[in-house]
Amino acid sequence: METSQVNNAALTRSPGIASASGNTFGCLVRFALANIRRRPERFVLSVLGIALAIACVTVVRTISSSFAITGADSVTDVLGEAHLWVVPAAGVHYDPDAQAMIADGAAPEIDVPAGWSATRILSGRAEVDGVPVSLRGSDETPSGQAAFGSALADRLGVGPGDHVDVGGRDLVADVAGPGQSVTVSTSVAGAVVGDHGWWTVNAPAGQENRRDLAQQLSAATGLESTADPSLAPDPHGGGLIYDTVGGTGPLSFEQKFSALFSGKVTSSTLGLISTIGLALGFVIALSSFLAAVAERKREFGIMSSIGLADEVLYFFLVESALVFIAAYLVGVLGAGVAVALVIPGIATPVAWAQAAGMVAAFIPAMAIVGALVPVHRLLQQRPVDLLGAR
Structure with missing residues (x-):
């Protein structure tokens, strides 16, 4: 059986x-x-x-x-630790040759609330050794010095102590931080890019995580604010405040900007x-x-x-x-x-x-x-x- x-x-x-x-x-x-x-x-x-x-x-x-990676990195390079980004009425754009964000107009005049801090940064395009770069001006950069982001320094083959020509000025190179931009003193940058630029704004200590920072600055300056990076400023307005800490949804401002870049391709x-x-x-x-x-x-x-x-x-x-x-x-x-x-x-x-x-x-x-x-x-x-x- x-x-x-x-x-x-x-x-x-x-x-x-x-x-x-x-x-x-x-x-x-x-x-x-x-x-x-x-x-x-x-x-x-x-x-x-x-x-x-x-x-x-x-x-x-x-x-x-x-x-998408480039978009996120370019915004991080602009903002650093800042909470808000105030751009000119003409807006800003990503320059693929310079591989960085560049301002298209003059930064608006603003008065921030008491206890807040705002930094005006000149921004434009220049050439270093014939290569297009993003040039920024800051009062914190010493005269006679050019601070290169590490990514830009690698791209140009520039090292600390090298002499570089920026806008007809012989400057001593330094490598500080990441990014694809070179930062010079405000006077040198102004001679090259004029008054084009933007503001980065920080809230007082202890208020960094508030979700209404953009609304507060908007009320103080009269400028519109948004957490959507796809929205461009009104060319007939005074400028636009990008809310990088508030807004709705699970995505950060950098992630939204990254998705915006990615979506243009797909x-x-x-x-x-x-x-x-x-x-x-x-x-x-x-x-x-x-x-x-x-x-x-x-x-x-x-x-x-x-x-x-x-x-x-x-x-x-x-x-x-x-x-x-x-x-x-x-x-x-x-x-x-x-x-x-x-x-x-x-x-x-x-x-x-x-x-x-x-x-x-x-x-x-x-x-x-x-x-x-x-x-x-x-x-x-x-x-x-x-x-x-x-």
Whole structure:
């Protein structure tokens, strides 16, 4: 009796699965690899088609992440420890050549409440050794000195004690703090950029965490305030107060500014093309699996007729996962090489890693749907119909 039961159990599984060592998942992986070896050209073409689409999306997302990092860093470079940012009516903009924020007009005249402190910073664009840089003026910088941010010093190859020409003045370089700007005395900056600039404002000690600082300064100066960095000042107004500590929502002002930079890339034509490319890659994968099903109807008909319908589904899920994993690795690595060679100044390893993580979130859903659609069509048919397929 026991021998008969063992024989009957053996008949309920395919010979390949029954004789394989290891667990069921290992069997399915070996089964999928065997099918890939049987049709290597289809596997290679599917992987390359999906990888190309993934690489396209990864490149765009890398650029987007780089701009997001740049946006956050540029605002941090401007604000430092300040609580509020008062910009001119003409606004400010990010200069991609100088890689920093630059004022487009004169800072408004303001009177801050008693106990508050405000620092007027001149801001404009200048050249150092023929390279465009963000030039800022501060009363705290000694005359005859130019304080370079570490990022700018690395970009220009400037070290402490070097002599540099800024606006026709021979200044001694110093490296202080991060950022892409060079700070000189107010008199030197004024001779180069005029009165263009902004204010950074600090609240009195003990009030730093109040959520209504912008409203208080707005009432004292008559200037409008906002916590939304996407809003530009009224060109006919006196200026605008950016609230960097208040506002609503879980995001900080720097994070909002970062998202604003990132959104400009993903919402552009380049972002649309990358999304279309990812959809085409999925269509390529789906077409490949549909063709595989059409070729192997008799084989799957035999499996279904002996009670292995579930294994058919699991087999395609595993094979689909292998295709998408291989395509993902080829795609993101290819994208990394592309951005490193073509746009090394924009794309950073951190931005590439963030982009790779974003793209990875799509892969499980695409692999599952790519397997379910052809298998669903297959299992809707009776095993006898599959056995009679040619």
